[in-house]
Amino acid sequence: MNTYFSYSDDWLNEHNAHHTAREISHQPQIWENVWTQLNAKKDVWQDFLKPLLADPELEIILTGAGSSAFAGVTLAPWLREHTGLNARAYGSTEIVANPLQYFSPKKKTLVVSYARSGNSPESVAAVKLADQLIENCYHLFITCNPNSALTKYATGSNKICELVMPEGTHDLSFAMTSSISSMMLATILVMGVNNFEESQQNVKTFADICRSKLNDWQEITKSLAKQPFERIVYVGSSCFTGIAQEAALKVLELTAGKIATRFDSILGLRHGPKFMIDNKTLVVCFLSGEAYTRQYDYDLFNEISHDHIAKCVIALSGKTDSNENILSLDTSLDDIWLIFPYLLFAQMVAFEKSLSVGLTPDNPCPTGEVNRVVKGVNIYPFSKQ
Secondary structure (H helix, E strand, C coil), rough: CEECCCCHHHHHCCCCCCHHHHHHHCCCHHHHHHHHHHHHHHHHHHHHHHHHHCCCEEEEEEEECHHHHHHHHHHHHHHHHHHCCEEEEEEEHHHCCHHHHHCCCCCCCEEEEEEECCCCHHHHHHHHHHHHHHEEEEEEEECCCCCHHHCCCCCCCCEEEECCCCCCCCCCCCCCCCCHHHHHHHHHHHHHHCCCHHHHHHHHHHHHHHHHHHHHHHHHHHHHHHHHCCCEEEEEECCCHHHHHHHHHHHHHHCCCEEEEEECCCCCCCCHHHCCCCEEEEEEEEEECCHHHHHHHHHHHHHHHHHCCCCEEEEECCCCCCCCCCCCCCCCCCCCHHHHHHHHHHHHHHHHHHHHHCCCCCEEEEEEECCCCCCCCCCCCCCCC
16 A cells, blocks of 8 residues: 555545645656656757757747746746746746737747646637747657647647656645746756756666755645644745745645745845734745855845744755754755755645645645636637737
């Protein structure tokens, strides 16, 4: 019999939590599978991307809806710094409503679309609008469903490259977990590393860390979830701001809004959003390994801790730290690899909090007002006035 987070299959099935627990737990293996699959198909994506990324005038738009949008928010600043690529992140939900505020019709553009199902109305519409409005447009589809509307759209086009993530990433649970992490990893590997072959060691390192933390963090996250907090605030700098955004959404989704959430950058929190923190709030800080940035992270962590207002203040750190409220990974990995254990922790917190408030993680909204794949969106034809 399988167990996930020390829960048996029978218990998880009884509480409608099996898919979520399994999809969070199997991520370390999924990440290694992502590298292996990309390695097997590297001639395809390298032949497509290499000439595009070599063009200094290329504009890159990372897009998706919901969690898929936050993948772009996480990765775009890092890609700009570490590769020099002109990458920006916009939600497909933003693009569809007013595409010319985000597209540059005269600029050669690569649109990177993230999608779990590949069937969300905004995801498909954003791609079609890009082709309608941008004179020289290319697409990289990073998806988890080999039978999606985006897959059908890509058929026969030499301006579209699709990377379908390994089996098991098309999450059956309500919330995106292994899907979002695998799509982010794929982006880093095909667009952000100098040596693809050498990146395998980094993937193995953070995957192994996460395997060990699945056990170590289970009691911690369960204990946190049992505390009577009604709000969670996630904060982080640079690529961790996007992870904070995704972490906040996970709790909001899996508790069906019973727990209020907020995300912000480390320096942004003081500019008003700090009012969110009261004596029923859990604050989680994602600490950077970069010495310069970490100074700001520590300042805010110490400030909130010393305010003695929040119910609980904790932080996650790659580097070893003696503070008992900082969960250290004891690794020298760069920040871009730390997004995966940080995300894993946030997913585990959301899972346990969903159970603690009496909900079913696989479907926290059985009445159907909010759906796994968005419904009820009308897509209208666009014509420039």
